[in-house]
Amino acid sequence: MKKTYLLAPGPTPVPETVNLEMAAPMVHHRTPQFSKIFGEAAEDAKYLFQTKQDVLILASTGTGGMESCITNLFSPGDKVLVVNGGKFGERWGKISESYGLEPIWINVEWGQAVDVNEVKAALDKDKDIRAILVQASETSTAVAHPVEALSKLTRDRDDILLVVDGITGVGVFPLPMDEWGIDAIVTGSQKALELPPGLALVALSEKAWKFADQSKCPHFYFDLKKERKNLGNQTSAYTPAVSLVKGLRAVLKSIKEEGLENVHKRHNRLARATRAAAKALGLKVIAPDSPADSLTGVFVPDGIDGAKIVKSLRDEFGVTLAGGQDQWKGKIIRIAHLGYVDTFDTIVAIAAIEMALKKFGHAVEMGKGVAAAQEILLEAY
Numbered sequence: 001m002k003k004t005y006l007l008a009p010g011p012t013p014v015p016e017t018v019n020l021e022m023a024a025p026m027v028h029h030r031t032p033q034f035s036k037i038f039g040e041a042a043e044d045a046k047y048l049f050q051t052k053q054d055v056l057i058l059a060s061t062g063t064g065g066m067e068s069c070i071t072n073l074f075s076p077g078d079k080v081l082v083v084n085g086g087k088f089g090e091r092w093g094k095i096s097e098s099y100g101l102e103p104i105w106i107n108v109e110w111g112q113a114v115d116v117n118e119v120k121a122a123l124d125k126d127k128d129i130r131a132i133l134v135q136a137s138e139t140s141t142a143v144a145h146p147v148e149a150l151s152k153l154t155r156d157r158d159d160i161l162l163v164v165d166g167i168t169g170v171g172v173f174p175l176p177m178d179e180w181g182i183d184a185i186v187t188g189s190q191k192a193l194e195l196p197p198g199l200a201l202v203a204l205s206e207k208a209w210k211f212a213d214q215s216k217c218p219h220f221y222f223d224l225k226k227e228r229k230n231l232g233n234q235t236s237a238y239t240p241a242v243s244l245v246k247g248l249r250a251v252l253k254s255i256k257e258e259g260l261e262n263v264h265k266r267h268n269r270l271a272r273a274t275r276a277a278a279k280a281l282g283l284k285v286i287a288p289d290s291p292a293d294s295l296t297g298v299f300v301p302d303g304i305d306g307a308k309i310v311k312s313l314r315d316e317f318g319v320t321l322a323g324g325q326d327q328w329k330g331k332i333i334r335i336a337h338l339g340y341v342d343t344f345d346t347i348v349a350i351a352a353i354e355m356a357l358k359k360f361g362h363a364v365e366m367g368k369g370v371a372a373a374q375e376i377l378l379e380a381y
């Protein structure tokens with residue numbers, strides 16, 4: 001017998017109650033019954049995004065939400081500043097190129113957060129730049145970029161937008177859209193929203209909606225103006241992901257009940273505990289100065305193949321974590337704290353890493369990481 005534990009940065013575990021909600025018999029989407037569900041989910045999503053703006057619910061993965069921002073806000077030839085500090089930053093640039101935009105790349109060393117002064121200098125040098133495209137949490141490197149500081153560069157100008165991929169940020173740490181002046185923000189269902197993959201949520205500021213009026217990029221399915229109009233009637237332009245929307249409504253209610261601040265605190269506590277555990281075990285944590293609370297990245301000790309550890313953890317121990325991508329393939333382990341994850345899931349992850357390291361011949365004092373984490377996790381009780 002082997003139990004399995006899902007602690008990768010998406011998809012994340014889905015609570016039983018939410019699974020049951022989604023397993024209810026299918027309903028037709030153009031009905032008052034479903035419109036009520038859709039409307040409530042969209043309304044509660046405003047609480048999550050900390051905005052008065054509409055939050056659009058798209059049947060799509062997160063990348064579709066990112067693409068919708070590019071194609072609805074900009075025009076071919078527009079210059080956009082891309083914060084490229086990992087796989088997902090790179091994705092902003094690739095999507096922009098696909099639609100004929102001109103990305104200006106700010107290449108950030110993996111494991112570092114972007115230097116706000118560098119972004120400022122780039123914007124000062126070229127007043128034609130129409131956007132900063134950035135990740136709140138760059139999942140491939142476990143780094144949080146300084147979104148609040150970046151927002152100060154754009155919020156008082158009406159000719160530039162701050163577009164944030166909040167896919168592993170929203171519902172994890174504070175990203176108050178209206179207060180900071182974030183112009184476009186995206187999340188996906190399979191992260192902090194505790195749902196299966198298949199929904200992207202997107203919100204735009206007043207300024208961004210003005211950009212949408214000018215945009216000339218081609219788009220059909222992801223037509224945010226059309227979606228906003230339909231949302232006025234508590235529906236979507238095309239068939240919504242009915243079951244996921246039902247689940248979304250349930251999760252957003254539970255987030256409201258817990259309180260967003262407490263949700264953020266929970267993620268922060270799990271992240272701090274995991275970082276303390278790594279330190280106690282002598283493992284180097286990625287980005288100690290700007291770690292994302294969505295996941296913790298640690299370098300595996302020299303001489304050990306991280307990919308083999310992650311495989312063994314998954315196939316033998318039953319614990320799914322994530323390894324590294326591209327230049328960090330085999331070099332890191334990523335442990336997620338996203339969504340429906342609590343104290344004892346985190347202890348499972350740390351205990352399993354200790355055991356796997358020992359199995360792979362690394363000198364580990366077993367229980368040392370767990371003990372360090374427990375000290376912090378106890379704060380919750």
Ligand SMILES: Cc1ncc(COP(=O)(O)O)c(C=O)c1O
Nearest residue numbers: 061062063088137139167168188
């Ligand atoms: C920061 C970030 N952006 C974008 C994506 C892409 O989302 P999706 O795979 O849902 O398209 C992910 C997925 O892991 C992510 O973590």
